[in-house]
Amino acid sequence: MTADRRCGPLAGVKVLExxxxxxxxxxxxxxxxxxxxxxxxxxxxxxDDSRGYREPRVNGESAPYLILNRGKxxxxxxxxxxxxxxxxxxxxxxxxxxxxxxxxxxxxxxxLGYDHLRTINPGLIYCAVSGYGRTGPWxxxxxxxxxxxxxxxxxxxxxxxxxxxVKSGTPIADINAGILAALGILAxxxxxxxxxxxxxxxxxxMEAALxxxxxxxxxxxxxxxxxxxxxxxxxxxxxxxxxxxADGYVNIxxxxxxxxxxxxxxxxxxxxxxxxxxxxxxxxxxxxxxLIEAMESVLVGGDRxxxxxxxxxxxxxxxxxxxxxxxxxHRQVLARRMAVEAxxxxxxxxxxxxxxVKFDATPAECGERAVSMLGEHTRxxxxxxxxxxxxxxxxxxxxxxxTAG
Numbered sequence: 001m002t003a004d005r006r007c008g009p010l011a012g013v014k015v016l017e018x019x020x021x022x023x024x025x026x027x028x029x030x031x032x033x034x035x036x037x038x039x040x041x042x043x044x045x046x047x048d049d050s051r052g053y054r055e056p057r058v059n060g061e062s063a064p065y066l067i068l069n070r071g072k073x074x075x076x077x078x079x080x081x082x083x084x085x086x087x088x089x090x091x092x093x094x095x096x097x098x099x100x101x102x103x104x105x106x107x108x109x110x111x112l113g114y115d116h117l118r119t120i121n122p123g124l125i126y127c128a129v130s131g132y133g134r135t136g137p138w139x140x141x142x143x144x145x146x147x148x149x150x151x152x153x154x155x156x157x158x159x160x161x162x163x164x165x166v167k168s169g170t171p172i173a174d175i176n177a178g179i180l181a182a183l184g185i186l187a188x189x190x191x192x193x194x195x196x197x198x199x200x201x202x203x204x205x206m207e208a209a210l211x212x213x214x215x216x217x218x219x220x221x222x223x224x225x226x227x228x229x230x231x232x233x234x235x236x237x238x239x240x241x242x243x244x245x246a247d248g249y250v251n252i253x254x255x256x257x258x259x260x261x262x263x264x265x266x267x268x269x270x271x272x273x274x275x276x277x278x279x280x281x282x283x284x285x286x287x288x289x290x291l292i293e294a295m296e297s298v299l300v301g302g303d304r305x306x307x308x309x310x311x312x313x314x315x316x317x318x319x320x321x322x323x324x325x326x327x328x329x330h331r332q333v334l335a336r337r338m339a340v341e342a343x344x345x346x347x348x349x350x351x352x353x354x355x356x357v358k359f360d361a362t363p364a365e366c367g368e369r370a371v372s373m374l375g376e377h378t379r380x381x382x383x384x385x386x387x388x389x390x391x392x393x394x395x396x397x398x399x400x401x402x403t404a405g
Contacts, residue, residue, distance in 0.1 A: 008035025009362040015097040020048040023129045024101035025068040026178025032071030033355040033364045044078040047374040061347040070342040074372030076402035083400045101129040103142045124198040125188045133204040143205045148173035152209035159229045177208035238284040247303040253317035262314045267298045342369040376404040
């Protein structure tokens with residue numbers, strides 16, 4: 001793997017990604033954005049399952065695949081073929097990190113589990129993302145984001161009071177599992193720098209979803225009761241939610257008493273501060289419906305821009321409830337480079353979300369942002385590992401590897 005094209009804090013780190021769809025690819029994209037040389041190893045036939053998502057597509061290419069796989073080189077490899085497994089072992093010998101999100105036991109049955117690969121490379125950091133983790137009574141169960149959200153209780157606290165269970169609009173367990181995997185890899189890499197030792201790092205969709213319930217778990221551990229859904233409301237504070245205005249909704253954050261008093265002033269009702277229903281946070285939580293009704297009776301008289309300007313002037317945190325189309329085109333998002341472009345041989349220049357952490361000395365996303373076609377870099381990577389063209393041609397003809405084009 002070459003690192004001379006890369007920059008960023010992880011320049012020189014060599015990563016093999018045996019992961020697909022979302023959790024594992026999120027981890028790999030973050031590492032690539034940080035400068036690691038990430039080689040995405042896709043299965044044959046077909047590659048990453050997200051390549052097959054039919055809609056939406058950009059010039060025939062899957063948009064979901066494009067948005068999670070920039071900055072990676074692509075190798076297409078049949079791990080069920082004995083020669084394919086030998087190729088992977090050869091790559092592992094010089095890798096720092098391997099990521100995978102197969103169900104537990106899948107790679108072990110192919111003879112490619114951590115216990116074997118660590119004999120080839122004792123410094124290997126092997127990161128596994130699974131449905132429920134590699135230990136415990138549910139370790140062998142598969143999982144998806146939806147299943148993890150339900151298991152962790154997230155669907156019982158999402159939506160409106162009295163409504164049916166609702167999942168988060170975004171696959172929060174998948175995305176957070178990818179972030180946690182990247183965090184674990186970086187911690188393990190620091191250990192490796194100190195000792196030379198690799199290790200097994202693992203997380204799961206279940207744990208990634210459960211981690212999102214901190215406030216609600218605090219209530220349960222303290223009282224034994226399970227909170228329910230509150231729409232956009234906060235489980236511990238009021239007013240802290242989306243409020244209806246003339247042209248949509250505005251989020252208002254009255255998370256402490258000082259902000260509540262400012263809110264009452266902005267809305268022209270300073271007497272609310274002394275109203276027995278609203279005087280303290282406990283009072284406001286008990287009388288949340290009355291509070292919402294009182295506030296919205298004033299808020300509907302102005303539009304989003306008016307109220308956001310008024311709350312900004314008063315020092316109250318407030319903001320618009322954007323559509324997905326509004327958010328990535330906002331000038332603040334653009335100023336923070338959170339909407340970026342990536343190249344693809346067929347799709348051309350496509351837009352994607354940027355890296356959400358900024359560095360002043362080792363900036364992220366400073367290398368190539370290209371998204372690879374299936375097998376686009378197979379020949380390039382195998383050459384780096386000493387395979388002559390004739391041997392690569394033979395592997396292609398046997399269906400062990402595939403090249404693009």
